[in-house]
Amino acid sequence: MGFLDIDNTTKSYGPVEVLHEIDITVEEGEFLVLVGPSGCGKSTLLNMIAGLEEITSGEIRIKDQVMNGVHPSKRNIAMVFQSYALYPNMTVGQNITFGLEMHGVPKAERDKAMNDVAQLLQIEQLLDRKPGQLSGGQRQRVAMGRALVRNPDVFLFDEPLSNLDAKLRVDMRTEIKKLHHNLGTTIVYVTHDQIEAMTLSTRIAVMNGGYVQQLGTPKEIYDTPSNLFVATFMGSPSMNLIPVKLRVDGEAVVAETESSEGDTLSLSVPNPSARLKSYNGQTVTMGVRPEALTDAEGADHRSTHIEKVLNKVTVTEPAGSDTFVTTTIGGAECVARMRADTEATPEEVTEFAFNMEKAVFFDPKSEDRIV
Amino acid sequence: MQSAPDFKTRLQVWLPKLVLSPSIAMVLVFVYGFILFTVYLSFTDSRILPSYGWVGWENYSKLFRLSHWEIAITNMAIFALLYMVICTVIGLALAIFLDQKIRGEGALRPIYLYPMALSFIVTGTAWKWILDPGIGIENTMHSLGWESFAFDWIKNREYALYTVVLAAVWQTSGFVMAMFLAGLRGIDNEILKAAQMDGASNWNLYRRIIIPQLRPAFLSAFVILAHLAIKTYDLVIALTGGGPGRATELPATFMYSYTFTRNQMGIGAASATIMLMTIAAIMVPYLYAELREKR
Amino acid sequence: MSVASQDTTIRTGRVTRALIYLTLLLFALFYLMPLFVMVVNSLKPLHEITSGNMMALPEVWTIEPWRKAWSEAQIGVQATGLKPYFWNSIKMVVPAVFLSTMLGALNGYVLTKWRFRGDTILFGLMLFACFIPFQIVLIPMARVLGIFGLAGTTWGLVLVHLVYGIGFTTLYFRNYYAAFPTELVRAAQIDGAGFFQIFWRILLPSSGPIIVVSVIWQFTNIWNDFLFGASFADFSSQPMTVALNNLVQSSHGVKEYNVHFAAAILAALPTLLVYIVAGRYFVRGLMAGSVKG
Numbered sequence: 001m002g003f004l005d006i007d008n009t010t011k012s013y014g015p016v017e018v019l020h021e022i023d024i025t026v027e028e029g030e031f032l033v034l035v036g037p038s039g040c041g042k043s044t045l046l047n048m049i050a051g052l053e054e055i056t057s058g059e060i061r062i063k064d065q066v067m068n069g070v071h072p073s074k075r076n077i078a079m080v081f082q083s084y085a086l087y088p089n090m091t092v093g094q095n096i097t098f099g100l101e102m103h104g105v106p107k108a109e110r111d112k113a114m115n116d117v118a119q120l121l122q123i124e125q126l127l128d129r130k131p132g133q134l135s136g137g138q139r140q141r142v143a144m145g146r147a148l149v150r151n152p153d154v155f156l157f158d159e160p161l162s163n164l165d166a167k168l169r170v171d172m173r174t175e176i177k178k179l180h181h182n183l184g185t186t187i188v189y190v191t192h193d194q195i196e197a198m199t200l201s202t203r204i205a206v207m208n209g210g211y212v213q214q215l216g217t218p219k220e221i222y223d224t225p226s227n228l229f230v231a232t233f234m235g236s237p238s239m240n241l242i243p244v245k246l247r248v249d250g251e252a253v254v255a256e257t258e259s260s261e262g263d264t265l266s267l268s269v270p271n272p273s274a275r276l277k278s279y280n281g282q283t284v285t286m287g288v289r290p291e292a293l294t295d296a297e298g299a300d301h302r303s304t305h306i307e308k309v310l311n312k313v314t315v316t317e318p319a320g321s322d323t324f325v326t327t328t329i330g331g332a333e334c335v336a337r338m339r340a341d342t343e344a345t346p347e348e349v350t351e352f353a354f355n356m357e358k359a360v361f362f363d364p365k366s367e368d369r370i371v
Numbered sequence: 372m373q374s375a376p377d378f379k380t381r382l383q384v385w386l387p388k389l390v391l392s393p394s395i396a397m398v399l400v401f402v403y404g405f406i407l408f409t410v411y412l413s414f415t416d417s418r419i420l421p422s423y424g425w426v427g428w429e430n431y432s433k434l435f436r437l438s439h440w441e442i443a444i445t446n447m448a449i450f451a452l453l454y455m456v457i458c459t460v461i462g463l464a465l466a467i468f469l470d471q472k473i474r475g476e477g478a479l480r481p482i483y484l485y486p487m488a489l490s491f492i493v494t495g496t497a498w499k500w501i502l503d504p505g506i507g508i509e510n511t512m513h514s515l516g517w518e519s520f521a522f523d524w525i526k527n528r529e530y531a532l533y534t535v536v537l538a539a540v541w542q543t544s545g546f547v548m549a550m551f552l553a554g555l556r557g558i559d560n561e562i563l564k565a566a567q568m569d570g571a572s573n574w575n576l577y578r579r580i581i582i583p584q585l586r587p588a589f590l591s592a593f594v595i596l597a598h599l600a601i602k603t604y605d606l607v608i609a610l611t612g613g614g615p616g617r618a619t620e621l622p623a624t625f626m627y628s629y630t631f632t633r634n635q636m637g638i639g640a641a642s643a644t645i646m647l648m649t650i651a652a653i654m655v656p657y658l659y660a661e662l663r664e665k666r
Numbered sequence: 667m668s669v670a671s672q673d674t675t676i677r678t679g680r681v682t683r684a685l686i687y688l689t690l691l692l693f694a695l696f697y698l699m700p701l702f703v704m705v706v707n708s709l710k711p712l713h714e715i716t717s718g719n720m721m722a723l724p725e726v727w728t729i730e731p732w733r734k735a736w737s738e739a740q741i742g743v744q745a746t747g748l749k750p751y752f753w754n755s756i757k758m759v760v761p762a763v764f765l766s767t768m769l770g771a772l773n774g775y776v777l778t779k780w781r782f783r784g785d786t787i788l789f790g791l792m793l794f795a796c797f798i799p800f801q802i803v804l805i806p807m808a809r810v811l812g813i814f815g816l817a818g819t820t821w822g823l824v825l826v827h828l829v830y831g832i833g834f835t836t837l838y839f840r841n842y843y844a845a846f847p848t849e850l851v852r853a854a855q856i857d858g859a860g861f862f863q864i865f866w867r868i869l870l871p872s873s874g875p876i877i878v879v880s881v882i883w884q885f886t887n888i889w890n891d892f893l894f895g896a897s898f899a900d901f902s903s904q905p906m907t908v909a910l911n912n913l914v915q916s917s918h919g920v921k922e923y924n925v926h927f928a929a930a931i932l933a934a935l936p937t938l939l940v941y942i943v944a945g946r947y948f949v950r951g952l953m954a955g956s957v958k959g
Contacts, residue, residue, distance in 0.1 A: 379860075383860060383861055386861040386862075387776040387782070387861065388776075388782065390773075390776055390861075391772075391773055391776045391788070393769070394769055394773050394792065394832050394836070395788055395791075397828075397829050397832070398791060398792050398795050398829070398832070398833070399791075401803065401807070401830075402791075402794075402795040402803065402829070402830075403791070405802065405806040406798070406803070408805070408806040409802050409803065409805055409806060412805060421805065421809065461693070464689070465690070465693060468686045471678060471686055473686070473687070473690065479690055479694055481941075481942075481945050482694045482697050482698060483693065483694070483697055484941075484945070484948075484949065485697070485701075485938065485941055485945075486700075487948075487952065488886055488934075488937045488938055488940070488941035488948060489890070489934050489937065489938070490889070490890035490891075490892065490910075490933060490934065491890070491892065492890075492892050492907040492910050492911050493910070493930045493931075493933050493934040494700070496910065496911075496914050496926060496929075496930045497700040497701075497703065497927075497930055498700060499914070500703075500707075500720075500923055500926065501703055501720070505716075506720060506923060507720055508720070510719075510720065511720045511721050514718060514719045515719065541696070541697065541700070545697060546952055549949055549952065549953065550953065553953060573677075573678065598797050601799060602799050602800070604801075604892070604893055605893065608892070608896075608911060609892075609911055609914065612915065622801075623799065623801055627801070627804075627897075630805060631897075636805060639801075639805070640805060642801075643801040643802045643804070643805075644802065646799040646801055646802065647798060647799055647802045650797060650799055654794060654797045655794065658793055662789070662790050662793075
């Protein structure tokens, strides 16, 4: 039993099932991020943990206590909302202590808790202001303060950074990560931003269409996505998907595709699994992240399986630290991440290096990764 | 272990419906229950008091043979048509004029609108004496030396109905103006800019671009005015009392006098039912559309 | 309006503009004329009206008609003036406005923040009730008030106005609360606030403007009502509008036009004052009753 158990939980609105048998266990101190496109059910799941939406079937348990039918205020959780949901008619201080007041905590204790939290978040000078007088970042802090002061078992965050501008978003992200690190609290965090998911989480649940597509550490999700949806949703620019024909020759497996010049490219696959070998002669989808498709000089020196090919460049996009080079391999448009001073020029053939250690393969029909 | 929701939590689930229920109960009884009761009465032989002898459609067939009722509904048709058209024309014109960056708009708007805050009884009283030939406009003109001036519509069977239209227009046209003005102010300025770039004249700008975009305001104005027209009662009572003769009798005054002074409750109920059906025919589709959009 | 709108004025020629101003001014005169006539003639002795010019200012200024209208005029069988009827109206309006606004606020809160299956239909039923011709309920209402012993009483009128007013107040609060962030309610739920605590502590403190709109609308409507007052009230509860009409329509004695005008202004004064003080909210109420959302 974990700290927070989501056990076979489904959610239906009338005859429509929007969440299908979700099974997630969160350990104490974990930072779980629910990520997915809008409408995937991640916010619904969060609201079910909070008690704001009813559970159709299955159980949600916090510290082994079944939470089905328990009022949100009795679950010992706290939530930070997308709009911050600060009470407009109350001061910052009243906002922070409202929950304690509702739980009958005496005034002296409330004030002490408020001051501790205000100090932690550096919002002491704001306590007497109204939310309308605060900037976006300040509101965000107050919203977190309101959650922290309750000292809850689980923190729930519902896209808390999506209303901030780009720079503030990065700052607050770091802030939240620090907070988690220092306080060691258990957090469930919903976002549609895969970078937030990667940077903040200890584990990620990638959701789509009411299903958890994959549950794992950021590294697992990134390096070994369980299906095409996870592969393309996580990572930016997204993973290149190239149709290749597998040819098995004894122990060796070669993935064949065609260059932009019409030449056959044979890329040898390291440590092929038996399962992969069973696809001999078939066309599968090869996934290669942009950073595993580079110029020859930029290729990972520790990798033992670098395959160099010649191909024509379509577009180059200098991004400062790197240059993204677009090319067509096997009829699929691919993005390569090259060094900033690469010599690749549009309409000219240049050398691309595949890091085949990082290549993954998907069954084109089931879209699942071939393990 | 499965913990059943405790009493307080369950109460919280029921509380919203509990709070809403007195209002719903009141509306169901006092509005819909009463409507059913009145509709039922319209099929009975009720005279001075409700009585429950079923007479089928007799009251309705009697009603439509009454010349009194025929006058009332003819008047209604004339009144409603003139009232709605004139209010709309004046309201739209004033709104368009006021929207031309008029100096003093802030002073004019409340002047156009204040009649809406008055009781129809006050409006009726004021216009009753203003239009009275003995002391009102006619008398004023005579005292100014224009001896041949005649303006006695309010005492004239042919024209009395138009004085009701006049007073009603005076009361509501400012409100219609406000509705159109809100519509005009809601139109995206960039669209107007684009149309001006396209070389549209002012006339074409209004005819082709702006007025078509006021469709929702036209619809609302129509619904509100139609419903006010059908309910017009106090104004007639105060202004003409339905007279001279029956010249300004409307369904609302007909219903009241048949039910409470002539003791023909069955016929009164039948006329009320017909009024309700008319309003329902306008309001139900409108409310249905409004509430559906909001989802 | 944004700055960008400044340069998009539709350009009009000078003659057109002059005509526009002229039309606007003429209509202003049209709307003001009856008020002018009422005020001017309420300050004249009677013979100046009957023998003279309605549009002229008084030669002899007098407040006698006002005094008479307020405390002496013959209304019905008694020469009481409007005074007792004014208090009848106040006693009816205050509780009816208060109760209908309270209920409307609670209904709007439930219908937006505690939605349930079928709530829109219930709201539609309440809303349609605002628009029925009240003739359809007169007969049964008279019976029911009689059965409950409320016939001819102020409380009977309060009940009637409450019943037929909650549709509008519910509409106002529902539209207003629909724009109120639901996340605030959820946050308060997690903070442990119950149904009524959320209403009192979170929603109501932010409801100032819509409460004003609802109060003004209800006040104006109920004060100006004639049909219910005429149908269900007796001498002890008749409101101002009914008294004014009785005064003006009474057929015996000399017609004291100056007193009628003074009485009409007295009957209009409370709503006019509200309009002058809070016209902005009055217009908002009017608009919300027609163009929703």
